[in-house]
Amino acid sequence: MRESKIQRLALNQVHIKDSFWNKHIQLVKDTILPYQWDIINDRVPGVETSHSLMNIRIAAKLSEGEFYGQVFQDTDVAKWLEAVAYTIAVSKDEKLENDADMVIDMIERAQEKDGYFNTYYILKKEKRFSNLTEGHELYTAGHLIEAGVAYYEATRKDKLLNVCRKLADLICNTFGEEEGKIHGYPGHQEIELALVKLYDVTKQKKYLDMAKYFIDKRGVGKNYFLEEQKKENYHHIFDEFKNYDPIYSQSHLPVREQKTAEGHAVRATYMYCAMADLAYAYEDEELLQTSITIWNNIVNQRMFITGGIGSSGYLERFTTDYDLPNDSNYAETCASIGLSYFSFRMNQITKEAKYIDILEKELYNTILSGVSLDGKSFFYVNPLEVWPASLIPLTSKAHVKANRQQWFGVACCPPNIARTLASIGQYIYGIDQDTIYINLFIENETIVQIGEKNYKISIITKFPFDSTISISVQKLTEYTCDTDIQPNEIKDIRNVLSKNAEINDTVKLKIRIPEYTKNFVIKKGEENIKYDNHLGYATIELSHEELLCNQEIVIHMDMKARFVHANPLVRKDSGKVCIMKGPLVYALEEIDNGKNLSAIMISTKQELVEKYEEDLLGGVTVIHLSGKKISEMNWTDHKLYDSREVLFDEVKLKAIPYAYWNNRGEGEMLVWIKEIFES
Amino acid sequence: MRESKIQRLALNQVHIKDSFWNKHIQLVKDTILPYQWDIINDRVPGVETSHSLMNIRIAAKLSEGEFYGQVFQDTDVAKWLEAVAYTIAVSKDEKLENDADMVIDMIERAQEKDGYFNTYYILKKEKRFSNLTEGHELYTAGHLIEAGVAYYEATRKDKLLNVCRKLADLICNTFGEEEGKIHGYPGHQEIELALVKLYDVTKQKKYLDMAKYFIDKRGVGKNYFLEEQKKENYHHIFDEFKNYDPIYSQSHLPVREQKTAEGHAVRATYMYCAMADLAYAYEDEELLQTSITIWNNIVNQRMFITGGIGSSGYLERFTTDYDLPNDSNYAETCASIGLSYFSFRMNQITKEAKYIDILEKELYNTILSGVSLDGKSFFYVNPLEVWPASLIPLTSKAHVKANRQQWFGVACCPPNIARTLASIGQYIYGIDQDTIYINLFIENETIVQIGEKNYKISIITKFPFDSTISISVQKLTEYTCDTDIQPNEIKDIRNVLSKNAEINDTVKLKIRIPEYTKNFVIKKGEENIKYDNHLGYATIELSHEELLCNQEIVIHMDMKARFVHANPLVRKDSGKVCIMKGPLVYALEEIDNGKNLSAIMISTKQELVEKYEEDLLGGVTVIHLSGKKISEMNWTDHKLYDSREVLFDEVKLKAIPYAYWNNRGEGEMLVWIKEIFES
Structure with missing residues (x-):
């Protein structure tokens, strides 16, 4: 069962x-x-x-x-x-x-x-x-x-x-x-x-x-x-x-x-x-x-x-x-x-x-x-x-x-x-008996009730543009309830808080390890916490003392922008590459990269340069890279097909999160970019 | 007018x-x-x-x-x-x-x-x-x-x-x-x-x-x-x-x-x-x-x-x-x-x-x-x-x-x-006053009437699998009418043939120079004939004597299999290449080249090897080449997307004329092949 x-x-x-x-x-x-x-x-x-x-x-x-x-x-x-x-x-x-x-x-x-x-x-x-x-x-x-x-x-x-x-x-x-x-x-x-x-x-x-x-x-x-x-x-x-x-x-x-x-x-x-x-x-x-x-x-x-x-x-x-x-x-x-x-x-x-x-x-x-x-x-x-x-x-x-x-x-x-x-x-969270699942990395303050006990969880992060996530779980007692959050039900639970401080309990946190990170470090203070990856979660236990003193747990993960390939059986993506950062898929837009995005080719043997732009699209990290673009220079006679040498122009490219495309007017957009393979 | x-x-x-x-x-x-x-x-x-x-x-x-x-x-x-x-x-x-x-x-x-x-x-x-x-x-x-x-x-x-x-x-x-x-x-x-x-x-x-x-x-x-x-x-x-x-x-x-x-x-x-x-x-x-x-x-x-x-x-x-x-x-x-x-x-x-x-x-x-x-x-x-x-x-x-x-x-x-x-x-032909247009390179024997005079034109060729074309124009006289062709009307014209031999006339041939050849040589015997390319035609004149003696004209053109590119504005073809021979577009078929043709990449810096196969598809010239194919080897876990190195297998490829695809059972087919650029 x-x-x-x-x-x-x-x-x-x-x-x-x-x-x-x-x-x-x-x-x-x-x-x-x-x-x-x-x-x-x-x-x-x-x-x-x-x-x-x-x-x-x-x-x-x-x-x-x-x-x-x-x-x-x-x-x-x-x-x-x-x-x-x-x-x-x-x-x-x-x-x-x-x-x-x-x-x-x-x-x-x-x-x-x-x-x-x-x-x-x-x-x-x-x-x-x-x-x-x-x-x-x-x-x-x-x-x-x-x-x-x-x-x-x-x-x-x-x-x-x-x-x-x-x-x-x-x-x-x-x-x-x-x-x-x-x-x-x-x-x-x-x-x-x-x-x-x-x-x-x-x-x-x-x-x-x-x-x-x-x-x-x-x-x-x-x-x-x-x-x-x-x-x-x-x-x-x-x-x-x-x-x-x-x-x-x-x-x-x-x-x-x-x-x-x-x-x-x-x-x-x-x-x-x-x-x-x-x-x-x-x-x-x-x-x-x-x-x-x-x-x-x-x-x-x-x-x-x-x-x-x-x-x-x-x-x-x-x-x-x-x-x-x-x-x-x-x-x-x-x-x-x-x-x-x-x-x-x-x-x-x-x-x-x-x-x-x-x-x-x-x-x-x-x-x-x-x-x-x-x-x-x-x-x-x-x-x-x-x-x-x-x-x-x-x-x-x-x-x-x-x-x-x-x-x-x-x-x-x-x-x-x-x-x-x-x-x-x-x-964001899931509750399973004495376990709190941390599923999404979204900044918030939350009151969680486990059994008769209440906990305040805080997550502080600039995810997905930053990969540091600070989590703290605080047992709510009469001494700790002067929290800055005032959820609807907090008054109803105040009367039980004073009892909480006395009960010796622990809480398990199961923190999701996203599939896109290869290096997921959890720290308590200066200490790296050892964990097993079980079903995609890192489990850590918080002691009674830690719950009372609002122990901060900090996650650092490798979430640098990366190149992603599709399974070669995906006909439409083979020979192409996609740029991602964490869960975000990135796209090229015409407004940043000119027309005819299909003619762009990039090598994955380059560093992707991330830059947070405060004033762009409500604040986003953009990704800069370089590539080659098939030149139209030797096709100025408007022929459609011919045996001609393929010439390239060097191009500087800028990618934005896919979710935000078409917020700056109409234009071309491309997620899967042709890859140029160094032989 | x-x-x-x-x-x-x-x-x-x-x-x-x-x-x-x-x-x-x-x-x-x-x-x-x-x-x-x-x-x-x-x-x-x-x-x-x-x-x-x-x-x-x-x-x-x-x-x-x-x-x-x-x-x-x-x-x-x-x-x-x-x-x-x-x-x-x-x-x-x-x-x-x-x-x-x-x-x-x-x-x-x-x-x-x-x-x-x-x-x-x-x-x-x-x-x-x-x-x-x-x-x-x-x-x-x-x-x-x-x-x-x-x-x-x-x-x-x-x-x-x-x-x-x-x-x-x-x-x-x-x-x-x-x-x-x-x-x-x-x-x-x-x-x-x-x-x-x-x-x-x-x-x-x-x-x-x-x-x-x-x-x-x-x-x-x-x-x-x-x-x-x-x-x-x-x-x-x-x-x-x-x-x-x-x-x-x-x-x-x-x-x-x-x-x-x-x-x-x-x-x-x-x-x-x-x-x-x-x-x-x-x-x-x-x-x-x-x-x-x-x-x-x-x-x-x-x-x-x-x-x-x-x-x-x-x-x-x-x-x-x-x-x-x-x-x-x-x-x-x-x-x-x-x-x-x-x-x-x-x-x-x-x-x-x-x-x-x-x-x-x-x-x-x-x-x-x-x-x-x-x-x-x-x-x-x-x-x-x-x-x-x-x-x-x-x-x-x-x-x-x-x-x-x-x-x-x-x-x-x-x-x-x-x-x-x-x-x-x-x-195949066009007639314009005293000019005979040779438009298509198809073997035939034809009776052409120009004014009151009749000519037999012969074209002998194995085009498009061979690029030699032999053309002869013969004035039909009573001495020459023992031709091996018997068109419906030949009897009606016999009575005029004897007159033809005596009239001193010439015929202009306008031979089409196909857009796909860069080297179009016309020979009379051992002699290379000089010509201008006017509106895509080479004009040569046949004298009365040549018409009587059935002078053979031989065309040699460069019609080796070639790589063809599309204008880079064709989004779906950019970064790809097509193989052609003369007017024939070539295609890869699964039966010759395996599944997932989209994963194949070829370099145009190779020689295309042509081979006539008598028993294939009624007799066709196939084209052999080599390429690389994106390997499925490091995707055996059936993941759909991941940051993985792209590995290649070396492959031998064989292309057939596009017109004949799907004559050997159902399978994949591809005309535009991804190009691998040597950097």
Whole structure:
């Protein structure tokens, strides 16, 4: 039997003070959520109409009108609510909370008596659950449930939670193996992981069982979607579903028989999250093994170095091992968010640090690249190589954009980024009995409760631009509680603090050793601490005295900028090299390096020179290097092909973090640079 | 005013005896046409149903049933007829001619009283010419007219020609500037060039004027297609036309204002052919300049080294300058055929050899690659790099195939290849007053009439695997007419031969100097002939005595296999090199060079070793070279990315002509090979 999993901390316990992340998190509250609020209220001119709140208002009979938007338009509101929940969990915001309460009132009012809620189906008067392939009802319900749980956890207000329970009850009564129920499963997974979250707060096992049914049933026997599409009155909502292949929705095989990541990448990762959840909840070793196998397949064969997944622009899907085209891929921001959620769950269950390596890779690269530095524009698609002139509407690369977009008709990514950034605090630590996991190197002060005892943990660092991390864990007593942090619950715990000082206890710290460092030194004062690398963690024990005297532990790791190669089976990257620093992938941009980045070649036999630029992109370490560029000098006659000598120009190059590309206007961008080999 | 253009020879004058081409031409007669005959008769099990002859039979009221197939299904029959015409023009074939006559009888019977013919619109009872955007009626009419003209020229039978005249008359009465006529133009160009051909045999100027109207009207004022699609009863035939952009059909600008090749590549090249024709016919310098500008844009910025055009798989279209992706392009065989036809016309008008360079490139590469060595399977799409595992249905690369296909639902390419191969004889020579142009180096014996005099030209060569070309021109007299060739018309001319011997005349030969040779030596006996390179031709004069004594002229050119680079602005080819020999592009195949061809790097500082292999692929010269291949040895742990040293294995490589790839089973293929630069 599996041991207990690592527990996450509540967001209100973690007080982030990080120089890298705070500006982004603050953007969520100050810009992204208000902007999204204006969007869902249709107050932003020049962007695609949302109509999502109006749909709810009409369904609540507070306005008249018709439904407008995608079948899943409700999720724009649900994801906004969820992000609001995470944001106000960290720090109160009356305006946000009032807006959210008003929206929740409308949702409650719009909910049908039997618990059904979906404005597309209510307003269009279409038959519920008649098109699981494309109708997105269970997907939409899932996002509402995630919002309901988050809002309850943040505010303890249960109105939306109760709406969600009623909706979930309806789903439980509608789907299942019993006669009279629909023996189907969602066309877009999401409800499964949401039902697990609903179970976590309500402890109603039927929600867990419902999630398990959807996973167990998927891909078993005759494919539900192909059968559904044979029905006489079936009509397609999306043109691209006319040649439906069950692999698209991971329903080509029973879930437990799947060995590779296939189909639409967001559908896939949301399902994998639920698989991990259910594997743990039901002690289902087979499902856990499937989750491990698929995670390994993604990370070792099907993931871009930026953490992007989904190699095909068409249908936004996985293709095959090592097929990783840099300039025509999809690599949807939402898919990277899904993979980060999946990885986090896998870490909680297996207690292996490698899963956090991927979570960290996602956060510092493809998730962050999804949003501009001003918080107002967003990438859906995250290419690793962009040549703006070639991105032409109605061509094979039409899905790739040279600039972040204001808002989308299908607006999944912006609110998904918002909820992820707003909840980043939950990924820094993990608690497992008397062990505190240090997973991410983000500056913060946090109150951790272990048993009945409370500890204040501080991390001080300029990571990822500096690789020194100072950690201190202090046992909170009446003598130490004059800390500068004032988390919501600190008053409630003060009364127990005085007792703490007397109990002789120790705490184990498990500090993640990132895969990218070869030299990870942990010091107490001047003393180098010996440790074993067990599952990617260094374990150190803090004594009672050390906990009382707030002993500082300092980590130094080798995190100099480095050259990274891809497995030579990655056709598109062979003969090329990528620059990284810690988890950060670096990119060349036209603004720093001129046009035609493809003609640049570099040798890895050179030192990469790092320089922190305070005023660039909110403060980043850039990397300087030199290279050669194939000269256009002997092609001034504009011939296209000829037998000519290849001449080179010497060039000075400057690379910036990939996540920040396209924050200084439109231009070319390149991650994988051609390598020149010294013979 | 323009001088007269270069005239082509009738096919029955040219007797091809070429070791390279004869096997392919023979295939048309022995395999492709009979196979296609079986296809259009629906006698080949396991391939997509054609139903094209059955549609005609039903329209002729000889069978009952419904229309089946694409809107342009009739063109399968028309292109078959056209290829039959070229084939029987060269050598009689009773079976083919009888079959063709039977088909023509049916077409005549199916034609409506007013001249209309299109089985889709007749049988579906849809309104004629109501959907120019997608209905393909004018396109389909154009192919029928091309067949009618070709069949008349081959057989002097005028039944199909008369059907075409009636149809063309109807079109002339339906379209035009006059009130009551449709002020439109075809959604898929083709009728324009066909009407010019019809004018050439009938001398009815109205056909030429009709073609001119379609070109003059196109893209002028409000876009016809966008207006048409606004009509209430308009319905889309093809899903991908829902977001119609006029650039797709080259109707985004008035034709004369177009500077770049845009949109669907086949539509484009068919239009360019007509533009060249009309520029000449109307002495329209502006249209000629437009044709030159666009041709230069294609050849200098938008063409693959194989002659392929159409960089985007989606909508099979041009994209932008230097955007030439090797593994996801379309490069449709039909588009290369279109470009070869356009280039041939441009050579006839401008008398510049560079146009023949491109015609030759097409013939020896992308057109020939369109058909397998057994004549039974065909490529639509012609990639320059193939990794079969990555070609997955319902992904962005689904249009690329690892193997030639038997037959297609949209079956344009196979019959287009057949008609092109069957008519290759017309491209070898050109006649311009007393000048004979030698354009292609194909072994043949030909009777050429200049004024009233007849000459026998012989070319003997093993080109392109050998670069020696022997040319002799013999004046035909009563003493010389015991030649071993017996062209159809030789008896008719015998009576004039005896006179010829007495007239003192000379002949000018203009021998094309291909762009790929730097050393082009022309010899008469032991004597090197001095010549100027004027517009790509070497001019030599043959005296009366030389013409009588059948003086042999021998060409030696430097045509050793060579390394070719692309302009560094071609992002996908920079840092890579291609191997060519004469017009032939070479490729690496997995069967000779192992898997993962992308990991191979070669130095251009080596000698390419040529070896003729009699038993390989019908006899080809292969090229041996050596290279390095990035080793998988230090990646046996299946990591995807890491900082590791790049190790190389030494490899021996063998390249074959690109046109013959995929004739030995499925595997990887690569044209552009990574270059290793010696520092």
